Amino acid sequence: MSTDTAHPPIEIQGLSKTYRLGFWMSRKVQALKSLDLTVNSGEVYGLLGPNGAGKSTTIKVLMNLVRASAGKALLFGMPPHFKEARRHIGFVPENPAPYEYLTGREFLNLAGQLAGLSGHTLDKRVKEVLQLVAMERAAGLQIRRYSKGMIQRIALAQAIIHKPKLLILDEPTSGLDPVGRRQMRDLILAEREQGTTVLFCTHIIPDVETVCDRVAVLVGGNRVREGSVKDLLTSEAPLFETVLEGVALSQIHAWGYQPKYSKEIGERLIVRTSDQEAQSLARKVLGLSGRIIQLQPVRFSLEDLFLQAMTEVKQTVGTEIT
Amino acid sequence: MIQGFGALALNGFREARRNRVTLVVGFFALALLMCTTLVTEVTVHTFNRVLTDVGLGVMSIMLVLLAIFLSSGLLSREIERRTVFLMVSKPVSRSVFLAGRLAGNMLTLTLLLLAMGALFFFEVSAFRNAITSTQFVAIGVLWVELLLLSSFGFVMSSFSSQIVSAVVTTGVYFAGHLVTDIYNISSRSKSELFRLGGKIAYYVLPNLSRLNYRPHASYEVAVTPSEVVSSVAYGIAYSAALVVLAMILFSRRDFK
Numbered sequence: 001m002s003t004d005t006a007h008p009p010i011e012i013q014g015l016s017k018t019y020r021l022g023f024w025m026s027r028k029v030q031a032l033k034s035l036d037l038t039v040n041s042g043e044v045y046g047l048l049g050p051n052g053a054g055k056s057t058t059i060k061v062l063m064n065l066v067r068a069s070a071g072k073a074l075l076f077g078m079p080p081h082f083k084e085a086r087r088h089i090g091f092v093p094e095n096p097a098p099y100e101y102l103t104g105r106e107f108l109n110l111a112g113q114l115a116g117l118s119g120h121t122l123d124k125r126v127k128e129v130l131q132l133v134a135m136e137r138a139a140g141l142q143i144r145r146y147s148k149g150m151i152q153r154i155a156l157a158q159a160i161i162h163k164p165k166l167l168i169l170d171e172p173t174s175g176l177d178p179v180g181r182r183q184m185r186d187l188i189l190a191e192r193e194q195g196t197t198v199l200f201c202t203h204i205i206p207d208v209e210t211v212c213d214r215v216a217v218l219v220g221g222n223r224v225r226e227g228s229v230k231d232l233l234t235s236e237a238p239l240f241e242t243v244l245e246g247v248a249l250s251q252i253h254a255w256g257y258q259p260k261y262s263k264e265i266g267e268r269l270i271v272r273t274s275d276q277e278a279q280s281l282a283r284k285v286l287g288l289s290g291r292i293i294q295l296q297p298v299r300f301s302l303e304d305l306f307l308q309a310m311t312e313v314k315q316t317v318g319t320e321i322t
Numbered sequence: 323m324i325q326g327f328g329a330l331a332l333n334g335f336r337e338a339r340r341n342r343v344t345l346v347v348g349f350f351a352l353a354l355l356m357c358t359t360l361v362t363e364v365t366v367h368t369f370n371r372v373l374t375d376v377g378l379g380v381m382s383i384m385l386v387l388l389a390i391f392l393s394s395g396l397l398s399r400e401i402e403r404r405t406v407f408l409m410v411s412k413p414v415s416r417s418v419f420l421a422g423r424l425a426g427n428m429l430t431l432t433l434l435l436l437a438m439g440a441l442f443f444f445e446v447s448a449f450r451n452a453i454t455s456t457q458f459v460a461i462g463v464l465w466v467e468l469l470l471l472s473s474f475g476f477v478m479s480s481f482s483s484q485i486v487s488a489v490v491t492t493g494v495y496f497a498g499h500l501v502t503d504i505y506n507i508s509s510r511s512k513s514e515l516f517r518l519g520g521k522i523a524y525y526v527l528p529n530l531s532r533l534n535y536r537p538h539a540s541y542e543v544a545v546t547p548s549e550v551v552s553s554v555a556y557g558i559a560y561s562a563a564l565v566v567l568a569m570i571l572f573s574r575r576d577f578k
Contacts, residue, residue: 019578063411066576087413097404099333101340113329114412158408 007077009166009197010039010062014071017057017221031057033221034071039166039199039214044192046212046229047201048306054221055201056094059170062199063091075166087116090159094170096151100144104135104154107143111158129157133187149180156187166197173207185211205302215302217309224309232305239298240278243270246290257281272298326414327422334426335433338392347391348434351384355441359449370451375540377442378460382467382536385431385438386495389468392427393475394487397572402483406577417569424476424565431468435461459550460539466557467533471495473564474528480572497523498530528560 017032032054039045047055060066061073064080078085098107105126112122130136133153138146143154152172159167169188173181181204188198188211202208208215209229217225225232239260245267252259252271261272273281275297282292338344358376365372397420400406409419439461446453474494478487497504501524508520532553538545 019576060577063407065407065410066578067574083413083415086411089411091408091411093404093407093411095404096408098408099337099405101337102333106336110329110333111408111412114326114409114414116325116413118325155408 007074008038008040009076010037010045010199011074011077012037012058012062012071015058015061015068015073016070017054017061017066018069031221032061032068035218035221035223037216037223037226039197041165041197042192042195043213044188044198044200044211046208046215047199047218048203048205048208048215048302049218050203050310053218055203055218056170057221058218059091059093059168059199059201062168063089063093087162088165090162090164090167092152092155092159092167092169092172094174096155098143098151098154098158101142103140103142104146104150104157105130105139107154108139108158108161112161115162117162125161125163129161132160132190133157134183148175149177152176152180152184156184160191160196164196166199167191168199168201170201171203172200173202173204181207205306209302217306219310224312225305229302233300233302238275238300239272240275241270241272241294241296241298242278242281242285242292243268243294244285244290244292245269247285247288251288252281255281255284268293326412327418327425330409330414330419330422331425331429334396334423335429336426338427338430343391344388344430347384347388348437351380351434351438352441354380354384355438355445359445369449370542371540373446373449373451374457375536377445378457378464378536378539381435381438381442381461382464385435385464385468386471388434389427389431389471390475390488390491390495392430393424393472394479394491395484396423396427397476397479397568398482398484398487401577404577410577416573420476420480420569420572421565424472427472428469431472432465435465435468454539454542456535456539456542456545459545460535463533463535463550463553463557466554466561467530470528470530470533470557470561470564473561473568477564477568477571480568480575494527495530498528499534500531501527501529502531529556533557 013036015032015035016030019029019031021027021029035054035058037058047058049055057066061068062075062080064086073080075085075089080086099110102110108126108129109122112125117125130139133156135150135153135157138150143151146154156172159169167188172188173184176184185207188200192198192211198211200208200212212229214228215226215232216223247269249262249264249269249271252262252269257271257273257277259271259273261270263270271281278295282295285292355377358373358380361372361376400409410416442461443453443457446457471491471494475487475491478490482490505520505524508516508523511517511520535545535550537543
């Protein structure tokens with residue numbers, strides 16, 4: 001059996017996962033609730049969400065680390081427990097833990113052998129990926145001597161050693177310094193350039209904006225937003241932020257404005273309104289001898305989208321159920 | 323599949339070789355084996371018997387301890403340290419992963435057993451004693467006992483912590499050697515419940531006394547090939563059943 005190009009790299013339908021906890025397994029925690037998701041070939045897909053939103057659980061189901069309670073997850077049209085489904089996948093888990101008694105090179109050799117490489121091909125690929133992740137000089141050291149950044153690199157190296165068609169990365173930049181994060185992002189972008197599909201899971205929003213084509217926001221095990229990064233950022237009408245003095249918030253409400261956001265800081269008041277409202281509000285404030293300190297457009301970021309989604313759902317993550 | 327199995331087995335051997343406990347136990351066992359010659363200094367008669375008795379005894383104790391230590395921590399440590407995430411996600415089945423890890427353990431124990439066996443026979447011949455076929459049988463069947471204990475430790479470590487696995491496997495080792503006595507004592511009891519308990523223990527626990535040919539080697543008691551084949555078959559069949567159980571438990575397990 002081989003990967004079928006007719007099937008998307010990842011297809012998830014109605015996926016649910018309930019963990020049973022405690023000595024008697026009587027406590028139930030629902031991590032995923034009927035999740036639908038499709039990742040198309042060649043795209044970098046970001047999974048965003050707060051801690052406990054179900055991102056890692058989704059990835060663990062895809063990697064055959066946990067079994068789904070309901071629904072289906074398919075890799076190239078095959079269920080994750082088929083080892084053929086995993087043959088074309090590279091995986092970097094959150095806080096990867098390679099065998100620390102091995103050297104970097106030995107670990108890559110092991111990973112390559114498990115992926116089906118051998119002989120000259122394996123030797124060549126080990127050299128190539130060590131060069132790619134800039135780890136040639138540390139390749140002979142035992143992994144227990146590696147820094148966090150070096151471990152992340154060797155984990156990425158083992159994931160790409162067999163030239164996978166799909167890369168699944170769970171928080172690959174977490175715990176890295178800015179330089180390490182930049183290098184990791186560059187490596188992911190280089191993989192995308194080669195046509196590799198990437199599922200990228202993180203809660204570091206700038207990383208998503210930089211590398212992802214499409215994103216989904218998960219909250220409480222549900223998908224609450226999905227779309228291309230561009231569409232999501234332009235989906236909201238642009239807002240204007242007005243910083244003013246000499247007018248109270250109650251007065252603004254009395255004029256009939258309903259700001260999307262407002263905050264009083266000492267004498268100053270910050271309000272966010274639509275473009276039209278901002279202009280008429282400015283005129284009224286000036287007419288009342290108030291002062292306009294600042295008036296500027298507000299760029300809607302993924303962070304705003306993320307927080308908006310969280311507020312709308314009003315749901316505690318990792319909800320315990322009875 | 324074979325390539326993955328081989329890679330995992332060799333990696334398991336490399337892990338054990340780089341583990342300080344294995345090295346310390348290995349060197350200690352070899353040193354202790356060398357010291358058996360000292361026992362001969364305080365022996366007037368039955369020189370051969372003491373040399374064989376102490377030599378095989380040291381081998382058995384040290385390797386059993388090592389088998390329990392290695393097998394009870396293998397899967398639980400992988401799960402606790404989350405190294406299993408990177409391995410189970412590779413295109414190898416969980417059963418092959420488990421079999422490869424067990425094979426790595428057995429490779430370590432086999433090489434140690436061979437080294438200790440070679441030293442033992444060197445000592446026996448150095449003191450101009452006869453090397454007997456029963457000594458070979460005792461060492462060969464000890465390997466089966468190590469396989470059975472490793473398999474039991476493996477089953478335990480597929481769902482419990484290293485300490486629990488080690489304690490239970492050690493308990494099974496002692497109970498396994500006493501299981502015939504437990505059965506005999508309980509069968510004389512007036513209590514139906516006690517008799518039933520003894521019977522269940524006898525049929526469920528591995529009968530490790532069937533795999534103990536050390537007394538035969540010490541007292542130079544001849545053993546028939548059919549008896550040895552039957553014991554080896556029993557040990558391997560029991561181990562196979564345990565490995566299958568470990569595979570079922572491990573393949574159903576969630577790694578949170």
